[in-house]
Amino acid sequence: MWYLYLAVLAAGVANAIQPGQNGTLARNLSQPLTAGLVVGIGTLITVLVAGLVTGRLAWPSAVEAARVPWWAWFGGVLGGGIVVAQLLIARQIGAGAFLGLLVTAGVATSILLDHFGWAGFDVHPASRWRLLGGALMVAGVGLVALF
Structure with missing residues (x-):
């Protein structure tokens, strides 16, 4: 695997x-x-x-x-x-900002898709750890885009 x-x-x-x-x-x-x-x-x-x-x-x-x-x-x-x-x-906008935004949007959307079982995904609840991980990604992308 x-x-x-x-x-x-x-x-x-x-x-x-x-x-x-x-x-x-x-x-x-x-x-x-x-x-x-x-x-x-x-x-x-x-x-x-x-x-x-x-x-x-x-x-x-x-x-x-x-x-x-x-x-x-x-x-x-x-x-x-x-x-x-x-x-x-x-x-x-540059590779860092582009990919960072793309991945961050993807992670945030994936948390919603998993939580509600939308778009054919199995349900995986949006735990506080998943939400924290998503928030850290947003913060990281902000840093990459600013600097």
Whole structure:
């Protein structure tokens, strides 16, 4: 199970590097949002290759598709919004502030999602320790953004 944590750490490193890569791509193309299409194609290829290599890729049946809540189909839209923010905002505010705000918003939202069991998550109550951890992240991001 430890390897799952390593995979998430690697994704976190990639999450810190990606805004710089995407911003550089956007700056060097005639239209910055064209970079978003390049990123989307890269994402498509990555998911396709991973699915083919692992054998975990199949088009859903009509029954499977009908079982999925309507809101679950829009995760790609949220991911696209993150990429657009990377392309248009990250460079101006800097990597530390951008990632800090992104992670802090993610942690605060995740505490709510876990507490109420929203968006398909199991319920994990917002204990005082979880809330304290979220508050410390907000304070840390404030320090990174100010200095």
